[in-house]
Amino acid sequence: MNNIENMIGAKALMLAMEKEGVKQVFGLPGGANLPMYDELYKSNIRHILARHEQSAAHMADGFGRVSRKPGVCFATSGPGATNIVTGLATAHADSSPMIAVTGQVPVAMIGRDAFQESDIIGMSNPCVKYSFQPRNAAEIPEVVKKGFYIAESGRPGPVLFDIPKDVQQNEAEMIFPDVVKIRGYHPWTDPAIPEIERAIQILLSAEKPIILAGGGVIISSAFAELQAIAEMLMIPVVTTFKGKGAFPENHPLSLGPIGMHGHAEANKLMIEADCVLAIGTRFSDRSVGTFEEFEKRLKIIHMDVDPAEIGKNQTAQVAVVGDVRVSLRIMLKKLTQEVVKKSDYNKWLKHVNEVKDYWRENLKIHPGEMSAAKILRKLRETIPNETILTTEVGQHQMWASLFFDVIQPGTFFSSTGLGTMGWGFPAAIGAKVAKPDVPVIDIAGDGSFNMTENSLATSVLEDIPVIVFLINNYSLGMVAQWQRTFYDRRMIGVDQQNCPDYVKLAESYGAQGIRAQSLDELENAIKVGLKSDVATVIDIPIDPEEDVLPFVAPGTPLKDMILPS
Amino acid sequence: MLVILSILVENKPGILWKITHLFRAKNFNIDTISVGVTADPEFSRITICTHGDEKQIRQIVKQLDKMIDTVEVKQLDEHKSVYRELILFKIKINTPSDSMEINKLANSYGAKVHDVKKDSMMVELTAAPDQIKAFEDLARPFGIIETARTGIAALQREGA
Ligand SMILES: Cc1ncc(C[n+]2csc(CCOP(=O)(O)OP(=O)(O)O)c2C)c(N)n1
Numbered sequence: 089m090n091n092i093e094n095m096i097g098a099k100a101l102m103l104a105m106e107k108e109g110v111k112q113v114f115g116l117p118g119g120a121n122l123p124m125y126d127e128l129y130k131s132n133i134r135h136i137l138a139r140h141e142q143s144a145a146h147m148a149d150g151f152g153r154v155s156r157k158p159g160v161c162f163a164t165s166g167p168g169a170t171n172i173v174t175g176l177a178t179a180h181a182d183s184s185p186m187i188a189v190t191g192q193v194p195v196a197m198i199g200r201d202a203f204q205e206s207d208i209i210g211m212s213n214p215c216v217k218y219s220f221q222p223r224n225a226a227e228i229p230e231v232v233k234k235g236f237y238i239a240e241s242g243r244p245g246p247v248l249f250d251i252p253k254d255v256q257q258n259e260a261e262m263i264f265p266d267v268v269k270i271r272g273y274h275p276w277t278d279p280a281i282p283e284i285e286r287a288i289q290i291l292l293s294a295e296k297p298i299i300l301a302g303g304g305v306i307i308s309s310a311f312a313e314l315q316a317i318a319e320m321l322m323i324p325v326v327t328t329f330k331g332k333g334a335f336p337e338n339h340p341l342s343l344g345p346i347g348m349h350g351h352a353e354a355n356k357l358m359i360e361a362d363c364v365l366a367i368g369t370r371f372s373d374r375s376v377g378t379f380e381e382f383e384k385r386l387k388i389i390h391m392d393v394d395p396a397e398i399g400k401n402q403t404a405q406v407a408v409v410g411d412v413r414v415s416l417r418i419m420l421k422k423l424t425q426e427v428v429k430k431s432d433y434n435k436w437l438k439h440v441n442e443v444k445d446y447w448r449e450n451l452k453i454h455p456g457e458m459s460a461a462k463i464l465r466k467l468r469e470t471i472p473n474e475t476i477l478t479t480e481v482g483q484h485q486m487w488a489s490l491f492f493d494v495i496q497p498g499t500f501f502s503s504t505g506l507g508t509m510g511w512g513f514p515a516a517i518g519a520k521v522a523k524p525d526v527p528v529i530d531i532a533g534d535g536s537f538n539m540t541e542n543s544l545a546t547s548v549l550e551d552i553p554v555i556v557f558l559i560n561n562y563s564l565g566m567v568a569q570w571q572r573t574f575y576d577r578r579m580i581g582v583d584q585q586n587c588p589d590y591v592k593l594a595e596s597y598g599a600q601g602i603r604a605q606s607l608d609e610l611e612n613a614i615k616v617g618l619k620s621d622v623a624t625v626i627d628i629p630i631d632p633e634e635d636v637l638p639f640v641a642p643g644t645p646l647k648d649m650i651l652p653s
Numbered sequence: 654m655l656v657i658l659s660i661l662v663e664n665k666p667g668i669l670w671k672i673t674h675l676f677r678a679k680n681f682n683i684d685t686i687s688v689g690v691t692a693d694p695e696f697s698r699i700t701i702c703t704h705g706d707e708k709q710i711r712q713i714v715k716q717l718d719k720m721i722d723t724v725e726v727k728q729l730d731e732h733k734s735v736y737r738e739l740i741l742f743k744i745k746i747n748t749p750s751d752s753m754e755i756n757k758l759a760n761s762y763g764a765k766v767h768d769v770k771k772d773s774m775m776v777e778l779t780a781a782p783d784q785i786k787a788f789e790d791l792a793r794p795f796g797i798i799e800t801a802r803t804g805i806a807a808l809q810r811e812g813a
Contacts, residue, residue, distance in 0.1 A: 209667070213671060213674055214674065214678050217721075218721050238721065270721060271663070271724050272662075272663065272720065272721050272722055272723050272724045273721045394719070395715050395718070395719070396712070396715035396716050396718070396719045398715075399708060399711060399712065400712055400715075403708075
């Protein structure tokens with residue numbers, strides 16, 4: 089139905105977004121987006137006020153990853169727009185669907201260094217999937233339709249609408265299209281059946297197969313398909329860090345994440361495998377160490393929705409381009425027709441289990457009561473399986489990868505590609521908006537929390553209670569670890585001391601602050617947090633010298649993993 | 654390996670910039686580039702000559718293909734396409750006989766002669782890149798003062 093109506097651009101923006109199912113936007117107003125805010129006021133869309141545009145973008149990102157529908161953030165022109173660049177880059181690096189809408193100076197002022205003019209289209213180009221700058225109000229409905237389609241289809245990503253103020257204000261006859269065609273955009277490819285058949289042959293003839301599940305499995309929700317194939321063929325599953333929780337980590341076939349801070353057993357077995365079914369992963373250096381080492385031994389079957397990922401970092405023997413859920417479904421169907429269940433007792437699997445058992449029993453962990461492993465296992469025991477976890481960036485993030493088992497697939501989210509400190513807390517707020525009935529917990533470090541802790545105001549005032557599980561080592565711990573390991577303990581720029589007091593900080597925002605100095609206090613604090621209707625910051629002091637181990641040093645192969653001594 | 658990429662794009666502002674940006678961001682180099690609107694004004698054709706190993710070229714083609722503003726990306730096969738580039742040479746005239754010889758040379762390559770002066774003359778050559786190279790080698794002994802070239806324009810032959 090294409091009813092034509094006369095209205096201003098800003099109103100058309102709201103209507104078009106409502107048609108896309110948008111219920112809320114995260115943002116912060118300014119001069120150049122006031123017309124949009126005025127129409128937001130009149131619309132049914134909720135506004136959630138952030139305290140920094142970067143946080144607004146991370147909130148939209150968190151919302152998008154959890155709901156798999158683009159989250160929307162608003163910022164004004166100039167500094168408002170530049171403040172969202174980190175948010176765009178973070179979403180882009182992790183293929184998260186997002187819409188950012190910035191105000192811009194009026195069309196006639198563009199290019200004249202007007203007050204609060206920034207060339208955000210130019211600045212953001214490498215970190216958006218696409219951007220639009222409508223020059224006439226009448227373009228807005230189509231721009232919105234196209235933008236949402238681009239953001240959520242194929243390999244998702246952030247899309248920017250940079251809307252000049254006069255384009256927001258001008259009246260035009262608006263036509264709201266139901267479908268749009270974009271000539272140069274073909275987000276979905278049907279997977280080639282012969283390639284899937286070849287993949288099956290290679291997998292079945294392999295002696296030591298392994299499945300490497302990446303973030304693509306989570307983005308396309310291919311959990312059931314992945315599990316069915318792993319179980320049918322009895323193939324052990326490792327994940328990338330981005331793919332953490334693509335497969336239940338308490339499953340007998342699960343080995344956990346590989347990579348720089350992967351599980352010892354996962355890294356050990358990854359390098360022994362003779363064939364890998366890699367699903368929705370870009371073979372990032374953080375996952376596979378040095379590429380050449382990785383490539384030599386392995387037959388690689390690579391499934392990905394993005395054809396440009398095939399052969400970018402890793403050469404594959406077989407490549408299946410298409411949505412990984414669709415590809416896995418076809419594979420599963422063919423397997424069901426062709427093979428009987430593989431014996432669940434074979435030499436490889438026996439070996440896999442031995443290695444896994446060995447490391448689960450013998451990996452040395454920090455002896456203190458409040459060691460990272462113990463507090464994270466306590467967290468796991470105390471919270472329900474459907475709890476959504478986000479993380480910040482640093483040691484706590486890698487400890488979460490090592491010691492927190494994700495049981496319900498698709499409940500763990502982190503800034504894995506860009507590694508953005510300060511992402512986890514606002515993203516948790518966005519996640520909670522997407523799933524208000526599920527507890528949401530940000531596993532944080534003190535340094536990262538400092539970057540976006542003012543989102544406590546948003547959490548409290550907008551009634552979006554989440555828990556910040558603050559693993560507090562009073563320092564920029566990950567950097568401190570590198571200085572201890574690679575720079576002969578020349579510690580610089582890492583000491584944060586006991587500043588601020590996180591309990592008082594939380595309380596000053598009207599949130600709840602609890603310090604936990606024993607595992608019992610911690611359990612209690614988590615339980616209080618789960619029941620609380622305001623945000624809860626649990627400050628958990630730990631030994632500042634605790635390292636994350638195992639550790640694969642950058643630029644080295646997985647086999648050179650450093651283990652705790 | 655030297656390759657020619659023929660890229661059909663939406664004829665909208667900023668697209669050439671995005672394409673050159675992609676080359677920079679992915680660490681590729683553009684040897685020559687030519688751009689012009691096609692017979693259908695909705696599209697422009699960008700012809701880029703670049704080099705790299707096979708894996709790199711495959712990657713750049715895929716990255717270009719992935720761009721939403723590119724409608725079609727073709728890697729042209731040298732043997733199945735017509736390539737032309739226009740180049741202007743300003744060549745030194747040292748002795749009176751030079752002028753005759755350069756004229757002869759230009760004739761044999763089907764090039765046009767312009768602006769003949771006492772000390773120099775200008776030659777306009779439209780040819781395939783290897784012919785341009787051959788001409789350049791023959792002209793070099795006279796002394797090449799300046800050149801300007803357009804970049805390659807290329808189209809695949811029908812049925813090829
Ligand atoms: C925005 C940003 N700046 C700097 C870094 C580099 N960096 C990586 S980890 C880290 C320390 C993080 O400290 P904290 O959040 O306290 O976590 P910890 O490592 O102590 O667990 C830093 C500074 C980064 N990833 N992101």
